[in-house]
Amino acid sequence: xxxxxxxxxxxxxxxxxxxxxxxxxxxxxxxxxxxxxxxxxxxxxxxxxxxxxxxxxxxxxxxxxxxxxxxxxxxxxxxxxxxxxxxxxxxxxxxxxxxxxxxxxxxxxxxxxxxxxxxxxxxxxxxxxxxxxxxxxxxxxxxxxxxxxxxxxxxxxxxxxxxxxxxxxxxxxxxxxxxxxxxxxxxxxx
Amino acid sequence: xxxxxxxxxxxxxxxxxxxxxxxxxxxxxxxxxxxxxxxxxxxxxxxxxxxxxxxxxxxxxxxxxxxxxxxxxxxxxxxxxxxxxxxxxxxxxxxxxxxxxxxxxxxxxxxxxxxxxxxxxxxxxxxxxxxxxxxxxxxxxxxxxxxxxxxxxxxxxxxxxxxxxxxxxxxxxxxxxxxxxxxxxxxxxx
Numbered sequence: 001x002x003x004x005x006x007x008x009x010x011x012x013x014x015x016x017x018x019x020x021x022x023x024x025x026x027x028x029x030x031x032x033x034x035x036x037x038x039x040x041x042x043x044x045x046x047x048x049x050x051x052x053x054x055x056x057x058x059x060x061x062x063x064x065x066x067x068x069x070x071x072x073x074x075x076x077x078x079x080x081x082x083x084x085x086x087x088x089x090x091x092x093x094x095x096x097x098x099x100x101x102x103x104x105x106x107x108x109x110x111x112x113x114x115x116x117x118x119x120x121x122x123x124x125x126x127x128x129x130x131x132x133x134x135x136x137x138x139x140x141x142x143x144x145x146x147x148x149x150x151x152x153x154x155x156x157x158x159x160x161x162x163x164x165x166x167x168x169x170x171x172x173x174x175x176x177x178x179x180x181x182x183x184x185x186x187x188x189x190x
Numbered sequence: 191x192x193x194x195x196x197x198x199x200x201x202x203x204x205x206x207x208x209x210x211x212x213x214x215x216x217x218x219x220x221x222x223x224x225x226x227x228x229x230x231x232x233x234x235x236x237x238x239x240x241x242x243x244x245x246x247x248x249x250x251x252x253x254x255x256x257x258x259x260x261x262x263x264x265x266x267x268x269x270x271x272x273x274x275x276x277x278x279x280x281x282x283x284x285x286x287x288x289x290x291x292x293x294x295x296x297x298x299x300x301x302x303x304x305x306x307x308x309x310x311x312x313x314x315x316x317x318x319x320x321x322x323x324x325x326x327x328x329x330x331x332x333x334x335x336x337x338x339x340x341x342x343x344x345x346x347x348x349x350x351x352x353x354x355x356x357x358x359x360x361x362x363x364x365x366x367x368x369x370x371x372x373x374x375x376x377x378x379x380x
Contacts, residue, residue, distance in 0.1 A: 033194065103290025
């Protein structure tokens with residue numbers, strides 16, 4: 001697959017076949033992609049938590065917010081929830097701030113998930129203290145991003161944006177639509 | 191090429207064959223990869239400047255810092271400088287902050303560059319006001335990252351980190367070494 005195909009296929013998925021187990025080795029392989037990606041001043045301050053069992057996945061599930069624009073949807077129902085999570089932490093004993101390291105890492109991981117015919121969603125809207133308490137995450141780690149992962153069980157398409165409205169939406173056939181700005185709007189001249 | 195091969199090959203390069211011209215269409219294709227990558231709340235607030243001519247590249251060159259750990263090296267000499275730059279801007283009329291959107295975008299772009307047999311370096315250490323003045327970048331755009339691009343003309347290898355020393359270095363044969371933390375150090379248990 002070309003990188004363009006991989007990037008185009010890497011959409012944010014929020015409904016999954018929850019019965020699809022994701023092996024620990026697969027998750028470790030995804031984190032290896034993040035490990036070998038760029039890090040500001042090569043400090044490599046990111047750490048990772050892996051969860052791929054039902055009980056732990058439920059704990060993470062209750063601490064993240066789903067699809068802010070879909071006001072009438074409370075997130076995936078039992079059976080369609082993520083079957084794994086990777087939590088990206090910033091180790092404050094290594095760096096005071098984490099620049100965009102976690103964005104770089106997350107993109108490597110999500111592209112890798114697509115290549116493995118998985119998918120998911122980067123989530124920054126996190127009940128951080130609840131998650132820290134539920135999982136006993138030490139204070140030395142800043143909770144940066146939660147990556148929800150699973151076998152996608154929904155169709156996501158991109159459309160050209162209309163009237164500058166960035167809100168994604170679901171149509172009557174339950175297809176998830178994501179408006180994207182056109183390339184010529186993004187490349188500016190000065 | 192598998193994604194793993196692509197990620198492993200995507201090292202930070204700082205010396206190039208400057209005579210290698212990078213077409214505008216190639217740069218637009220890289221930005222299209224960023225365009226189709228994830229954006230917080232789908233706001234898509236990033237804008238991009240492209241430069242692939244000598245005079246403009248020299249302007250950008252003077253405003254970025256090179257290889258902080260190589261104290262005796264002032265950056266690439268004429269002839270080995272980047273032949274293109276992409277500057278990632280945050281459009282403050284769209285969003286107040288940019289989360290890790292620019293990290294996600296930069297990783298898509300750098301992976302795309304590798305696929306095109308190019309390479310480069312993400313640079314956040316930027317003389318922002320000088321760059322803004324030299325290029326007449328309006329105040330509405332925050333200068334987030336500079337991506338230097340070119341045809342790599344150096345060898346970069348990764349080594350396992352020793353004694354927690356993250357500083358990259360050059361050996362007597364002018365090979366650039368980057369210490370990387372092992373996977374088992376990054377995946378923690380709580």
